[in-house]
Each structure stands twice: as C-alpha cells, then as structure tokens.
C-alpha cells in the first residue's frame with residue numbers, strides 16, 4: 001500500500017529549478033532515505049510534501065487522497081510530522097512543554113504527560129524536562145526536535161538531517177531508535193551520514209539537481225556508478 | 236504547596252485585598268482605584284493579544300470605544316437600560332475585533348501595527364463624522380437616572396467600586412484560566428515560534444483570530460463599564476492615545492504576566508498623579524521613570540519578579 005506519492009512535483013524559486021518533475025512513491029511501513037548533494041532540493045521536496053512550501057506544479061497524495069491544496073496544519077493532522085533541518089524548537093519554553101505542544105494536538109490531560117515522558121525517554125532526554133529548551137546543547141536540541149516528532153505519533157515521520165551535530169554515541173542511539181520505530185511508522189529520512197543510511201534504510205532515493213537520479217536498496221545505491229559520480233565520491 | 240495553589244492564593248489574594256481596600260481607603264484613592272481597575276481590565280485584554288500571542292496592536296482604542304459607544308449610544312438614543320446596553324457594547328467589541336482580525340492578521344509585524352492603527356483612526360473619524368449622534372469630541376453625559384443597573388445606582392462611589400472590582404476580577408480570572416489552558420499555551424508558542432506551531436498541526440490563523448476577539452471583547456467590556464460607571468462617552472477614548480496607554484501599562488507591568496496589566500496601570504496612574512502634585516513638568520518625571528524602568532526592568536515589574544524570584548508566576 002502506498003502511503004505517500006508525488007506526481008510531477010516541481011518548484012522553482014525565480015529562475016532556479018530547485019525540484020523538477022519528481023514522481024515519488026513511499027509504501028506504508030518503509031524506512032526511506034533521501035540523499036543527495038547540498039542544494040539538491042531535498043528540503044524543498046519534503047517542504048512541498050508537508051505543506052510548508054507551495055509547489056510550482058505537480059500533486060501530492062497521502063493515503064490515496066490528493067492533498068495538494070491542503071494547508072500544512074491539516075496535513076499534519078492527517079498524520080504527518082516534520083522535524084526541521086535548522087533546529088526549530090521553542091527556546092524560551094521548557095523542554096517538556098516543547099514536547100507537550102506536539103502531543104496536545106491529539107491528546108488531553110494526563111495522557112499528555114505520559115506521552116511527553118515517553119517521547120523524551122525514547123530519545124534519551126530525561127535529565128532536565130523543566131530546563132528552557134534554548135539552554136540545551138545543539139545536539140540535545142536536535143534530539144528534542146525528534147522527540148516532538150515522536151510525540152505526534154505520526155503515520156509519516158519526515159526527518160530532515162536529524163543526525164547533523166550529534167555525537168557518535170548519540171548517532172548510535174538514533175540508529176537504534178529508527179530500528180525501533182520500524183514497523184510502527186513510515187519514515188522519510190534525509191541524511192548525509194552514509195553509515196546511518198546504510199544501516200537503517202530499506203530503500204534509498206537519490207536526488208541530484210532537483211531530479212531523481214536513482215532509487216534502490218542501500219546496496220544497489222552504493223554500487224551505482226552515476227550515484228558514485230554525483231554524490232558518494234564526495235562523501 | 237502545589238504551584239496551582241500558590242497561583243490561586245496570589246491572584247485570589249489580590250482580589251480579596253482590593254475588595255477590602257474599599258472599606259479603608261480615603262475617598263480620593265477609593266475613586267482612583269475604581270478607575271484603575273476598569274483601565275486595568277482594558278490592559279488585561281490588551282495583554283492577551285500582545286503579551287501572550289505576541290501581536291502588537293496599535294488599534295485597541297477601537298475596541299474600547301466600540302464597547303463604550305455600543306453601550307452609550309443605545310442608552311442615549313434607544314432608551315436601553317444598562318444591562319442590555321452593556322451587552323450591546325460587548326457584542327460590538329466582539330464584532331469589530333473579529334472584523335479587524337480578519338483583515339489585519341493577513342499581515343504581521345510592523346504591517347500589523349500600521350493596519351490596526353489605520354483602522355482605529357478610521358473608527359475615531361467615524362465617531363467625529365456622526366457627531367449628530369455621538370457629539371464628537373465633546374461627547375455626551377450619561378445621566379444618573381440612566382445608570383441604574385438592576386436597582387443599583389452605579390453613580391454611587393461604593394456601587395461603582397464594586398462594579399469595577401467585579402469586572403476586573405472576572406476578567407483577571409478569565410485571563411488566568413486562559414493562559415494556563417492548552418489554548419493559551421498554544422498562543423504563547425505562537426508568540427515564540429509561529430512556523431513551528433503550524434508544523435505541529437495547529438491552525439495558527441484561527442488561534443490568533445480567537446485571541447484577538449477575546450482581547451477585543453475584554454477591551455470593549457472595559458470601555459462599556461468605563462462609560463457607564465463614570466457617566467461619560469467621548470471621542471478622545473477612541474484616539475491614538477488610548478491605543479498607546481494599554482501598551483505602556485502592559486510593558487511597565489510585565490507583558491505576558493497575568494498580574495502585569497494591573498501592576499502597570501496602578502504604577503502609571505500614581506506616577507502621573509504624584510509627579511503632577513510636585514511639578515507642572517510632571518510628564519518629564521514620568522518619562523525619566525519610564526526610561527529607568529525599561530533599562531533596569533526590561534520585562535516589566537511583574538516580569539522581573541518572575542525572572543528573579545517567583546519562576547512559577549503565570
């Protein structure tokens with residue numbers, strides 16, 4: 001069953017073609033990595049999927065329904081969650097409140113507290129729930145972003161470079177978390193760290209200059225010459 | 236003691252104190268305090284939009300005046316009694332703030348300030364234009380006989396004080412309840428990072444719209460009571476000055492704190508009152524104190540209190 005698909009999805013900023021004519025299908029339950037060189041259009045593509053960015057042309061369907069015209073908050077309510085590449089938490093609010101805001105969209109009262117501690121637990125941020133989020137280290141703010149995504153219990157979790165700025169140990173924790181989530185939810189993971197991609201993804205889509213260059217299992221992508229030339233050679 | 240208990244004791248304590256002061260204050264301060272409570276109610280409404288939602292409006296005089304004229308004109312020209320007239324004032328405030336929100340919330344930041352300012356100015360000019368009914372700048376007096384609510388003569392200082400106290404108390408508790416409820420917390424999150432709130436699945440436009448209507452309706456309630464309790468409605472209450480006042484009060488008292496609007500209104504009122512007793516250049520003294528406060532207590536009086544002592548203040 002396909003959870004998400006795009007057809008002919010394009011975006012240009014002025015004269016710049018950031019994303020061109022992307023047909024993309026993501027089956028339910030899969031962990032899909034989206035990779036590509038800097039500026040390939042990954043953030044723009046998922047921005048159009050979750051409604052942050054209006055496409056120039058093309059369509060997006062979620063669970064068989066065309067959602068191209070839906071505003072972002074309604075797509076989120078359908079079961080999408082997006083964690084930002086550039087950390088976007090509420091710096092002056094407590095850590096727990098950051099996660100509670102995510103959980104309260106679907107839960108009430110006591111259930112919220114339970115969901116908050118569960119999400120913080122899963123990413124390993126249990127020390128200081130009352131600390132202001134802005135006082136956390138950069139890596140911990142990245143983990144907080146992920147916890148906010150988890151607290152939404154999404155059907156599709158879109159993670160935009162979640163491991164950027166994490167320590168080796170935290171990256172190991174992240175890989176374990178993704179494996180843990182497999183089966184629970186569908187994941188679209190933008191990732192530069194090839195080790196993480198190789199170890200977590202079921203399949204990989206490669207984006208280059210806004211177009212889909214290749215798609216396949218991590219092994220196939222690893223052995224693909226065109227991908228090597230465009231991307232892996234540098235990374 | 237739990238946080239909720241502490242909060243209830245503090246805010247309830249203020250209301251009890253204000254209630255008791257009625258019996259001890261000399262007439263002059265007694266009258267002042269009644270006025271301050273009504274104006275603080277105006278500031279409480281303003282604070283919901285500015286302090287908690289992060290939207291700086293320069294047009295709240297429009298809502299204050301909508302309440303005042305909704306009440307005053309129906310008493311004056313339609314022969315309404317105070318209760319339905321107050322209701323008309325509230326409804327007028329809700330409608331006007333809802334309509335302005337639909338227009339102004341399409342903008343943000345400075346543009347939002349300008350749009351609200353322009354519409355409030357248009358409202359002021361409208362009041363002048365219909366001078367035949369509103370009597371323009373000169374305004375009109377609401378006679379003592381027209382100010383009897385359910386048999387209670389609101390021109391009597393004691394009754395007036397209780398009415399002001401009741402209005403302030405209700406609006407303070409509404410504001411306290413609101414900012415601790417999920418809805419109010421979402422408003423705070425919108426103030427901090429609107430894009431993130433949207434991407435958590437909240438309709439931020441609808442939230443801001445609701446916040447503006449609540450804010451405008453409380454401002455209108457203050458305007459309606461002000462006219463009724465002090466027996467006068469005039470166009471000066473719709474002028475820019477009356478849009479700036481609540482901003483100042485809230486800034487001084489502490490934006491985004493429940494008690495801040497009252498503290499700021501009280502402080503400013505007595506600052507001007509006392510300094511004008513000392514010198515005719517009282518605005519200078521007031522100005523210096525204000526500058527000092529913004530330098531040394533940039534979060535306002537209650538805001539500083541929260542930062543330094545009571546972290547739990549809502």
Ligand SMILES: Nc1ncnc2c1ncn2[C@@H]1O[C@H](COP(=O)(O)OP(=O)(O)OP(=O)(O)O)[C@@H](O)[C@H]1O
Nearest residue numbers: 013016018036037038039040041042043044045085
């Ligand atoms: N709002 C914008 N206005 C103009 N150009 C933009 C905008 N957003 C992105 N771009 C451009 O579109 C192209 C694709 O950007 P995008 O952020 O989607 O790439 P990316 O694959 O996510 O890169 P990275 O790996 O660096 O995050 C880039 O050339 C970028 O400069």
Ligand SMILES: [Mg+2]
Nearest residue numbers: 042043044085
């Ligand atoms: Mg990106």
